[in-house]
Amino acid sequence: MQPESGSPYGAGANGENDGNRVRQERQEKQEIQENHGNQENRESQEYREDYEKREHQENQENQENYENHESRENDENAGNRENREYDENRASRSHGGNPSLYGYAGNDANARNDSKENDGPSANKRGKGSWAWAAGLVVLLSKGKGILLALLKFGKPLLSMLVTVGAYALVYPWTFALGFVALIFVHEMGHVWVAKRKGLPVSAPVFIPFLGAMILLKRQPKDAVTEAAIAIGGPLLGSAGALLCYGIWYWSGSEVWLALSYVGFFLNLINLLPIHPLDGGRIAVAVSRWLWVVGAVAGPFVIWYTHSILFLLLWIWFLWQMYRRFFGKSKGGGRAHYAEGMYRADVDPALPDWYLSGQLHKRELPFTAYCRMDGQHVVEFSWDTLSFKGELEIDQPCTIRSVSIVQVAGPDAERRVTLRVRAEGEVHEPSNYYEVPLAARWRFGLLYGGLAAGLAFMMWLVHESGLTRP
Numbered sequence: 001m002q003p004e005s006g007s008p009y010g011a012g013a014n015g016e017n018d019g020n021r022v023r024q025e026r027q028e029k030q031e032i033q034e035n036h037g038n039q040e041n042r043e044s045q046e047y048r049e050d051y052e053k054r055e056h057q058e059n060q061e062n063q064e065n066y067e068n069h070e071s072r073e074n075d076e077n078a079g080n081r082e083n084r085e086y087d088e089n090r091a092s093r094s095h096g097g098n099p100s101l102y103g104y105a106g107n108d109a110n111a112r113n114d115s116k117e118n119d120g121p122s123a124n125k126r127g128k129g130s131w132a133w134a135a136g137l138v139v140l141l142s143k144g145k146g147i148l149l150a151l152l153k154f155g156k157p158l159l160s161m162l163v164t165v166g167a168y169a170l171v172y173p174w175t176f177a178l179g180f181v182a183l184i185f186v187h188e189m190g191h192v193w194v195a196k197r198k199g200l201p202v203s204a205p206v207f208i209p210f211l212g213a214m215i216l217l218k219r220q221p222k223d224a225v226t227e228a229a230i231a232i233g234g235p236l237l238g239s240a241g242a243l244l245c246y247g248i249w250y251w252s253g254s255e256v257w258l259a260l261s262y263v264g265f266f267l268n269l270i271n272l273l274p275i276h277p278l279d280g281g282r283i284a285v286a287v288s289r290w291l292w293v294v295g296a297v298a299g300p301f302v303i304w305y306t307h308s309i310l311f312l313l314l315w316i317w318f319l320w321q322m323y324r325r326f327f328g329k330s331k332g333g334g335r336a337h338y339a340e341g342m343y344r345a346d347v348d349p350a351l352p353d354w355y356l357s358g359q360l361h362k363r364e365l366p367f368t369a370y371c372r373m374d375g376q377h378v379v380e381f382s383w384d385t386l387s388f389k390g391e392l393e394i395d396q397p398c399t400i401r402s403v404s405i406v407q408v409a410g411p412d413a414e415r416r417v418t419l420r421v422r423a424e425g426e427v428h429e430p431s432n433y434y435e436v437p438l439a440a441r442w443r444f445g446l447l448y449g450g451l452a453a454g455l456a457f458m459m460w461l462v463h464e465s466g467l468t469r470p
Contacts, residue, residue, distance in 0.1 A: 160206050161205075161207045163207070165177050165178055175256050183241050184205075184207065187213075187235070187238030188214070189205070189237060190233040190236055191230055192215060193233060194230045198226050198229065199374075202216065202217055203216040211310065220395055223433055224285040230282070231281075232444070239454070242261050245257045245264060246258070261462060265455045265462065269456060275292075275296070275315060275318045276317075277314070281295060287444050289434065296319060299311075302315075335427045337425060339398075340406075342418060342419070343388070344417070346388075347411045347416065348386065365405060369398075377398065383419075386417075400423050406421070406422050
């Protein structure tokens with residue numbers, strides 16, 4: 001017999017089944033929740049790993065950017081330091097080693113801080129340099145007049161010297177050009193030194209490119225011995241300079257010094273030829289004036305050897321001077337000579353304009369000629385109409401015949417005129433000018449001949465060393 005529905009036994013079996021289903025559902029639900037939690041954990045773990053990876057990459061990129069930034073800053077600082085060193089070197093070359101005179105334009109704040117931190121003692125040196133420059137400026141201002149006069153006195157010789165170096169540097173290497181002009185300078189200073197010892201005023205050397213250099217005696221020697229002494233001073237000191245160049249070549253082996261020595265020996269030897277206005281022509285007056293004949297005869301051979309147009313002109317001028325000296329005397333018995341000077345004078349307002357009209361205004365002036373205690377010959381003159389008085393220095397003893405105005409320019413806005421005054425006469429040569437003691441003749445003769453022989457020997461020695469011609 002089957003149990004009825006709703007009996008207690010049937011109800012218990014269904015309850016157990018329901019309980020099992022519930023438990024099974026809870027278990028499945030719990031498993032689903034656990035699986036879902038595990039999946040979330042896995043996703044969270046992957047997210048954290050991915051985040052850490054991205055963060056690590058970003059840290060690496062930031063580190064690389066930081067290192068690159070530091071490298072760029074170091075490069076910039078190094079560049080700024082190089083710029084400062086360049087500016088300091090340029091300032092040192094241009095201003096005697098005082099870089100504080102130049103600003104560090106273009107440097108950033110880091111470069112300036114680095115300069116302040118690292119300069120240390122050099123900053124103190126720059127400070128001391130500034131004080132030195134300030135002291136020099138004070139001296140310049142206090143002695144400005146004397147320095148200005150020195151610049152005016154030596155400015156033209158220095159400028160002519162630099163121009164001559166530049167001219168020779170266009171043809172020869174600059175080292176040779178500089179040494180060559182220096183040798184010429186040494187030669188001329190030999191004349192200056194002897195002239196100063198003899199008490200004669202003399203100008204500084206003036207250089208003429210491709211012609212040489214010259215000095216001007218502001219007062220002529222009183223006798224032949226003085227003239228010969230001044231003349232031989234140049235070749236003596238110039239030969240010493242050339243010999244020094246030869247010694248430097250022998251010690252260093254530099255060919256430029258050998259070339260300079262040869263040129264120095266050659267030029268000083270040429271200057272000893274007895275031809276005016278070369279030194280040999282003036283030395284000859286203390287030895288024998290017959291040497292001038294030797295110079296006149298030897299001139300064409302020297303011209304042929306040197307192929308020099310300049311020497312040809314010198315030889316022609318020498319012949320003309322010899323003709324004037326011996327055959328071209330004026331009526332007064334001496335060689336004609338004149339001297340000129342430019343002067344400025346005030347014009348009397350009451351003077352009519354036509355009085356000074358025309359630039360070729362000529363007028364004889366009263367004058368007085370005399371010789372000062374220092375041996376300088378002077379002519380004093382006056383123009384009473386303008387209440388003007390002046391004096392003109394004559395570079396050698398002369399018998400003055402006339403003093404006249406040869407040109408008048410102006411008057412200008414200040415009512416002043418410019419006058420050109422000329423003094424004319426004849427050169428006065430004392431009868432005893434060429435009277436040289438026998439001992440002095442022998443002394444100058446031996447020195448003259450010995451120097452010429454020594455220079456010729458040194459030229460041969462340089463030739464044997466491998467240098468043929470300058």
